[in-house]
Amino acid sequence: MKPRFTFVLVAAALALAGSAQAAPAEDYIAANKCGKCHTEKTTKKGPSFASLAAKYKGDAGATAKLLNTLKTGGSVDHDKATGSDADLQAVITFILASK
Ligand code: HEC
Numbered sequence: 001m002k003p004r005f006t007f008v009l010v011a012a013a014l015a016l017a018g019s020a021q022a023a024p025a026e027d028y029i030a031a032n033k034c035g036k037c038h039t040e041k042t043t044k045k046g047p048s049f050a051s052l053a054a055k056y057k058g059d060a061g062a063t064a065k066l067l068n069t070l071k072t073g074g075s076v077d078h079d080k081a082t083g084s085d086a087d088l089q090a091v092i093t094f095i096l097a098s099k
Pocket of ligand 1: 029032033034035036037038045046047052065066069070074076078079081082091095
């Protein structure tokens with residue numbers, strides 16, 4: 001029984017790690033209530049992620065700009081986002097890849 005039990009534990013750990021890796025940006029967006037104002041495709045209080053992706057398409061500085069906006073409020077006086085730069089960059093990458 002023991003080896004089998006170990007196998008189950010390892011499988012569970014891998015499943016957890018896998019889900020955390022699959023969607024860190026989506027987890028962040030859910031945890032930080034970005035969805036109150038944004039959805040992927042439709043304009044709510046804020047623009048849809050797909051429309052932001054279209055707006056910043058081809059803009060090599062987009063990630064830096066949006067990181068600044070999320071951290072400081074930027075020129076649009078956005079709600080300040082919490083989290084590490086790495087978290088925010090993952091979110092921005094996710095947003096800019098939206099269609
Ligand atoms: C209270 C509503 C609200 C919440 C909550 C909110 N946003 Fe926004 N967001 C807006 C509005 C409104 C705009 C459009 C601002 C403008 O362009 O004038 C915007 C714009 C943006 C932009 C584009 C900024 C730019 O410079 O073009 C990004 C990226 C963004 N939001 C990401 C996020 C993320 C990530 C979260 C969660 C941490 C979030 N927003 C939470 C309302 C919100």
